[in-house]
Amino acid sequence: MHEVEARVELVLAGALGARQVVAWRRDVKGVASGWCRLGEPEQVLPAARALAGLGARLSMVSASLVPAAPNATGREVAYHFDLDGTTLTLTLELPLQGARVPSLTPVYRNADWQEREFRELYDIEVLGHPNPGRLFVDRSLEPALFERLIPYSTFINGASGEKLWRQVQAAQQENPS
Amino acid sequence: MSRTVITLGPRQLGLEEPMYFRVQTEGDRVCGLEVLAGQVHRGMEHLTLKRNFYQNITLLERLCSLCSNSHPSTFCTALEELAGMVIPPRAEYLRAVADEIKRIASHLFNCAVVAHIVGEHTLFRRVMELREIVQQSKETIYGNRMDLAANCIGGVRYDPDAGAIDYLKNQLERLKSPLEELYRVFEDAAVLRAATEGVGVLTREQANEFGVVGPVARAAGIDYDVRKKSPYGAYDRLSFQVAIEGAGDVRARALVRLAEARQAVSLIEQCLDQLPNGPVALASFPEVPAGEVIAKSEAPRGELIYYLKTDGTDLPVRLKWRVPSYPNWAALGEMLKGEPVSRIPLIVNSIDPCISCTDR
Amino acid sequence: MHTCKVPPAPKLRLYRINTGSCNGCDVELAATEALTRFGLERLGLSFTADPTQADLVLITGPLTVRSKGKVLAEYAQVPDPKITVLIGVCPISGGAFRDSYAVLGPLDEFLAADVNIPGCPPRPEAIVAGIAEAARLWRGGEGPQLAPAGFPAPANLRGRMSYRAEACVGCRMCQHVCAGGAIRFEEQEAGVSFTLWHNSCLFCGMCSHYCPTGALTPTGEWNLAHPQAQKYQMVEQGVVPRISCSCCGVPMLPVVPELMRKGYRALTRETAQLQTLCSECRQVRSIGGLQRCTK
Ligand code: SF4
Ligand code: SF4
Numbered sequence: 001m002h003e004v005e006a007r008v009e010l011v012l013a014g015a016l017g018a019r020q021v022v023a024w025r026r027d028v029k030g031v032a033s034g035w036c037r038l039g040e041p042e043q044v045l046p047a048a049r050a051l052a053g054l055g056a057r058l059s060m061v062s063a064s065l066v067p068a069a070p071n072a073t074g075r076e077v078a079y080h081f082d083l084d085g086t087t088l089t090l091t092l093e094l095p096l097q098g099a100r101v102p103s104l105t106p107v108y109r110n111a112d113w114q115e116r117e118f119r120e121l122y123d124i125e126v127l128g129h130p131n132p133g134r135l136f137v138d139r140s141l142e143p144a145l146f147e148r149l150i151p152y153s154t155f156i157n158g159a160s161g162e163k164l165w166r167q168v169q170a171a172q173q174e175n176p177s
Numbered sequence: 178m179s180r181t182v183i184t185l186g187p188r189q190l191g192l193e194e195p196m197y198f199r200v201q202t203e204g205d206r207v208c209g210l211e212v213l214a215g216q217v218h219r220g221m222e223h224l225t226l227k228r229n230f231y232q233n234i235t236l237l238e239r240l241c242s243l244c245s246n247s248h249p250s251t252f253c254t255a256l257e258e259l260a261g262m263v264i265p266p267r268a269e270y271l272r273a274v275a276d277e278i279k280r281i282a283s284h285l286f287n288c289a290v291v292a293h294i295v296g297e298h299t300l301f302r303r304v305m306e307l308r309e310i311v312q313q314s315k316e317t318i319y320g321n322r323m324d325l326a327a328n329c330i331g332g333v334r335y336d337p338d339a340g341a342i343d344y345l346k347n348q349l350e351r352l353k354s355p356l357e358e359l360y361r362v363f364e365d366a367a368v369l370r371a372a373t374e375g376v377g378v379l380t381r382e383q384a385n386e387f388g389v390v391g392p393v394a395r396a397a398g399i400d401y402d403v404r405k406k407s408p409y410g411a412y413d414r415l416s417f418q419v420a421i422e423g424a425g426d427v428r429a430r431a432l433v434r435l436a437e438a439r440q441a442v443s444l445i446e447q448c449l450d451q452l453p454n455g456p457v458a459l460a461s462f463p464e465v466p467a468g469e470v471i472a473k474s475e476a477p478r479g480e481l482i483y484y485l486k487t488d489g490t491d492l493p494v495r496l497k498w499r500v501p502s503y504p505n506w507a508a509l510g511e512m513l514k515g516e517p518v519s520r521i522p523l524i525v526n527s528i529d530p531c532i533s534c535t536d537r
Numbered sequence: 538m539h540t541c542k543v544p545p546a547p548k549l550r551l552y553r554i555n556t557g558s559c560n561g562c563d564v565e566l567a568a569t570e571a572l573t574r575f576g577l578e579r580l581g582l583s584f585t586a587d588p589t590q591a592d593l594v595l596i597t598g599p600l601t602v603r604s605k606g607k608v609l610a611e612y613a614q615v616p617d618p619k620i621t622v623l624i625g626v627c628p629i630s631g632g633a634f635r636d637s638y639a640v641l642g643p644l645d646e647f648l649a650a651d652v653n654i655p656g657c658p659p660r661p662e663a664i665v666a667g668i669a670e671a672a673r674l675w676r677g678g679e680g681p682q683l684a685p686a687g688f689p690a691p692a693n694l695r696g697r698m699s700y701r702a703e704a705c706v707g708c709r710m711c712q713h714v715c716a717g718g719a720i721r722f723e724e725q726e727a728g729v730s731f732t733l734w735h736n737s738c739l740f741c742g743m744c745s746h747y748c749p750t751g752a753l754t755p756t757g758e759w760n761l762a763h764p765q766a767q768k769y770q771m772v773e774q775g776v777v778p779r780i781s782c783s784c785c786g787v788p789m790l791p792v793v794p795e796l797m798r799k800g801y802r803a804l805t806r807e808t809a810q811l812q813t814l815c816s817e818c819r820q821v822r823s824i825g826g827l828q829r830c831t832k
Binding site for chain 2: 027028029031033035057058059060062063064065066067068069078080082084085086087089108109110112113114121
Binding site for chain 2: 555557558559560561562563564565567568571572586598599601602603604607632633634636637638639640657658660661691693694695713714715716717739740741742743746747755
C-alpha cells in the first residue's frame with residue numbers, strides 16, 4: 001500500500017476509534033482514489049479534522065438522491081478531499097426524512113459555499129453553519145429543488161420546448177417551403 | 178472613520194458577466210465583502226440528470242465558453258473510466274491540444290481585461306489582436322471559435338491531417354515572440370508594474386486556508402497543477418514545468434497566466450510532434466455500468482473536479498462538478514481587505530473569475 | 538437634430554444585456570467591439586454603458602429566474618423606439634438551457650425582439666451582420682447592406698446544419714444525441730418527416746457525428762441572422778418516404794445506399810435489390826444468398 005493511503009487509514013482510525021474500510025482504486029494512469037462510507041453522519045467532522053491535519057484540501061461536496069430521483073429511498077453526501085493528487089471520498093448515507101449533517105466550515109473555510117449549495121438543493125440540514133442563506137437559487141423558487149422535481153417538472157419542464165415546437169409547426173403549415 | 182456598505186454590479190466591477198458584490202468600506206478602503214452569486218444559475222446540474230450522456234457532452238461545453246473544452250473532456254474521462262475504456266493514444270494527445278489551445282485563449286482574454294482596467298488601451302487591443310490568432314486557429318481546426326466540440330465518449334471528434342497540423346504549427350509560431358514580449362511587458366513595464374505589484378495580495382497561508390486553485394494558488398507559491406499531481410490524458414508524456422510565482426499579488430497572477438500561455442504553445446507543439454497514428458476514438462456506444470467515479474483536470478482557472486454516479490442507464494444519477502473559480506471567490510475578501518475601493522475591479526479580474534462556471 | 542451632416546446616418550449606440558449566458562456570446566461581442574476588422578465602427582455603431590443613451594439593445598443568455606428583475610428594469614431604461622437584437626440561441630429559444638427550473642426561456646415572451654442571430658456562439662462576423670440588419674431597421678430599412686468582412690469562413694466551419702432526406706433512414710440517432718432539442722421526427726402517412734430548427738441548434742455537430750448515413754452535415758453557412766418575423770421559419774426539413782416492400786408489400790422506410798455500403802462493403806446489383814425489402818424479407822433473402830455462396 002502506498003504511503004498516503006496508509007496515512008489516511010491511520011488518521012481515520014485514530015479519529016473515529018475504529019478501522020475504516022477504504023476501497024482504493026487506481027485509474028489507467030495510476031492516479032489513486034479512495035472511497036469510504038462512514039457509519040454515522042456525525043463522524044464526518046472528526047474525520048475532516050484528522051484529514052486537515054494531514055494537509056488534505058476539501059475539494060468538493062456532492063449531495064445526491066439514491067437511487068435516481070423518482071424512486072429515491074435515501075440520500076448521500078460525498079465529501080471529496082484532495083491529498084496532493086489522490087482523491088479521498090467520504091460518503092454519508094442519510095435518510096429521506098430529517099437528514100442532518102454537521103457543518104465542516106469551522107474546519108474548512110471553503111466548505112461554506114458547498115454546504116449552502118446542497119442545503120438549497122436538497123432537504124438536508126447543516127448543523128452549525130455560520131451563514132446558512134440562499135446562494136445560487138432565487139428566493140422565488142421553492143427550496144430543495146432536486147427533490148421537488150417530480151411535481152414541479154410536470155408544471156415547468158418540457159413545457160417551453162413543446163410550445164416552441166408547436167409554433168415551428170404552425171409556421172411550416174402556413175408557409176410550406 | 179465612517180463605515181458604509183456599497184453594492185457593486187458587473188459594470189462597476191468590470192466584468193463581462195453579471196455578478197454583484199456587497200462591499201463594506203471604511204473611508205475609501207475595503208473592509209468586508211459579500212459575494213452575491215446566482216444571476217447565471219441555470220440549474221445545469223439538474224439539467225444534466227434529464228439529458229443522456231451524449232447530450233451532456235454538448236450541454237457541459239456550454240457551462241462556460243472560456244474553459245468550454247475542459248468540461249466535456251473531463252466528463253468523457255469520467256465516463257470512460259467507469260466503462261473501462263482506454264482511449265486511443267492519438268485521442269489523448271488531441272484532447273491535450275484542444276485543452277491547451279483553450280488555455281491560451283482564456284489567459285489572453287484575462288490579460289486583455291487586466292490591461293483594459295489599468296488603462297492600457299493600446300495594450301488591450303494588442304492582446305485582443307494576438308488572441309485572434311488563437312480564435313482563428315480554433316475556428317479553422319474545430320469549426321467554431323469558442324466551443325470546439327472536440328470530444329466524444331471514447332476519444333475525440335477531429336482528426337487533423339498533415340495540412341492541418343502544418344497550419345497549426347505555423348499559427349503557434351506566430352504566437353511565440355508576441356507572447357514572450359507580452360510577458361516582459363507585464364513583468365517590467367512601469368505603468369503595469371506600478372498598478373499590479375503588491376496589489377491584492379493573497380499570502381501562501383491564506384491561499385491554503387481558502388483552498389484556492391490554479392493560477393491564483395500558484396501565484397501565491399503553491400506548487401499544484403493537476404496535470405502533474407494527477408496526470409490524465411497525454412500529460413504524463415509531455416514535458417513542462419509548473420509555473421509558480423511567490424508574491425501572491427495581481428502581477429504574480431498575470432505572470433503565471435502568461436507563462437502558462439507560452440508553455441501551452443510548447444505543449445501543443447510537443448503533442449503535434451509526438452502525435453501517434455491510429456484511430457481518434459473507440460467505437461461509439463459503450464455500456465456504462467452502475468458506479469461512481471471522480472475525474473479531474475487542470476482547466477485554465479485551475480483544478481476542475483467531476484463526480485459522476487451512474488446506474489447502468491445512459492442518464493446520470495448524479496453529475497456534480499466544482500469549477501476552479503468556486504473556491505477562489507471566497508479568498509477575494511482577503512485580497513481586497515485594506516485596498517482602496519478604486520482597485521476593486523482590477524483585483525476582482527486578477528482572479529479571472531468565471532461567473533457562468535460558478536453559478537452553473 | 539445632429540449638427541454633423543456627413544455621414545448622414547446618425548451614430549447609433551449599442552447597449553449590452555447579459556441575462557445569464559455561458560459568456561460565449563459576450564466574449565465574442567467583446568472581440569467584435571475591440572477589433573476594428575469586424576467593422577462595427579464603419580457601420581456608424583458604438584457601444585455605450587448608459588442604457589438611457591442607447592438605440593439598439595443586444596441581449597445574450599437564456600434569462601435566468603434570478604436575473605429577470607434586473608434585466609427587465611435595465612431594458613426599460615433604454616428609451617423607445619429601440620431595436621432589440623437577440624444574440625445566440627439562448628435568448629431566442631432558451632438554447633441548451635431550455636426547460637431548466639432556473640431559466641425562463643425565450644426573451645420574446647418578455648420583450649419585443651426585432652432581430653435574431655442564431656448560433657452557439659455565432660462568429661463575430663454573424664453578430665455584425667445581425668447588428669447591421671438591426672441598424673437598417675432602426676433607420677427605417679435604409680442604410681448600407683452589409684458585406685461582412687473579417688476572417689473568411691474556414692472549410693470545416695460548423696454553421697447551418699443541412700439535411701438530405703434521400704440519405705436518411707429515420708433511425709433518430711441525431712435526435713437522441715441533440716442537446717439543443719433542435720430535431721423532431723413525426724410519423725406521417727407519406728413517411729417520416731424530419732425538422733431541424735436552427736434557432737435551437739447549438740452548432741455542435743453531434744447529430745452529424747453520430748448519423749450513420751451522413752444525412753446530416755454542417756455547412757459553412759454562418760450568416761443566419763433574421764428578423765423576428767422569420768423566427769419559426771428557420772428550419773431544415775425533409776420527408777423520408779415510405780415505400781412498399783418489393784416482396785411482401787408492407788410499408789417501410791427505404792434502406793439507403795449509405796447504410797448498404799456500410800453493411801455490405803460495396804453496392805452490387807444484389808445488395809441494391811435488398812434495399813427495397815423490409816427487414817424480414819431482407820433477412821430471409823440474405824440468409825438464402827449466404828447459403829448459396831457457402832455451398
Ligand atoms: S448561445 Fe451558446 S455561446 Fe451564446 S451564451 Fe448561449 S450557450 Fe453561450
Ligand atoms: S448541431 Fe445537430 S446535434 Fe447539435 S444542436 Fe444542432 S441539431 Fe442538435
